[in-house]
Amino acid sequence: xxxxxxxxxxxxxxxxxxxxxxxxxxxxxxxxxxxxxxxxxxxxxxxxxxxxxxxxxxxxxxxxxxxxxxxxxxxxxxxxxxxxxxxxxxxxxxxxxxxxxxxxxxxxxxxxxxxxxxxxxxxxxxxxxxxxxxxxxxxxxxxxxxxxxxxxxxxxxxxxxxxxxxxxxxxxxxxxxxxxxxxxxxxxxxxxxxxxxxxxxxxxxxxxxxxxxxxxxxx
Numbered sequence: 690x691x692x693x694x695x696x697x698x699x700x701x702x703x704x705x706x707x708x709x710x711x712x713x714x715x716x717x718x719x720x721x722x723x724x725x726x727x728x729x730x731x732x733x734x735x736x737x738x739x740x741x742x743x744x745x746x747x748x749x750x751x752x753x754x755x756x757x758x759x760x761x762x763x764x765x766x767x768x769x770x771x772x773x774x775x776x777x778x779x780x781x782x783x784x785x786x787x788x789x790x791x792x793x794x795x796x797x798x799x800x801x802x803x804x805x806x807x808x809x810x811x812x813x814x815x816x817x818x819x820x821x822x823x824x825x826x827x828x829x830x831x832x833x834x835x836x837x838x839x840x841x842x843x844x845x846x847x848x849x850x851x852x853x854x855x856x857x858x859x860x861x862x863x864x865x866x867x868x869x870x871x872x873x874x875x876x877x878x879x880x881x882x883x884x885x886x887x888x889x890x891x892x893x894x895x896x897x898x899x900x901x902x903x904x905x906x907x908x
Contacts, residue, residue: 839876851884852884
């Protein structure tokens, strides 16, 4: 009797606890689900951080490019201001260049008249004085606008300021020296207004060279 009761009790206990095995396995499933949830949360946190980092880098690059453009624009603007100041200064200096150049012909004619009066002593002195005064007044106006004559006679020939119209054989001057000034040259500030028309010295030909020239002319 006692054995039968024990068997019945054991069976009943197993029947009363049919979910004992399932309960033992459920914690593992719960732990697995928790780990998966934690991993998903980590991924969800990492993705916004990467996105924010990418946006920050893009914003930093854009700010750097904007700063570089600002520096270039500032430098270009400074160059523009300097160039504009130079252009304005040149305009003020040379605005009357064309008018003053035309006036040089008047000065040339006055100087010719004065030289002619000097050669002819019988002319009226009052005429010469009037011409001298007019000439000096025009030169004073030229000086006011920074127009100055170029000193050429006795100077070395310089193609920047001189225009050679002919050469003259002479021993009084060294080669390529201005012997005669046919027409005066002028500067306006540091710019050439008109070159001087000059005669340039060259050494005299020796006897052999002159004989060869004579032979050539005879032939």
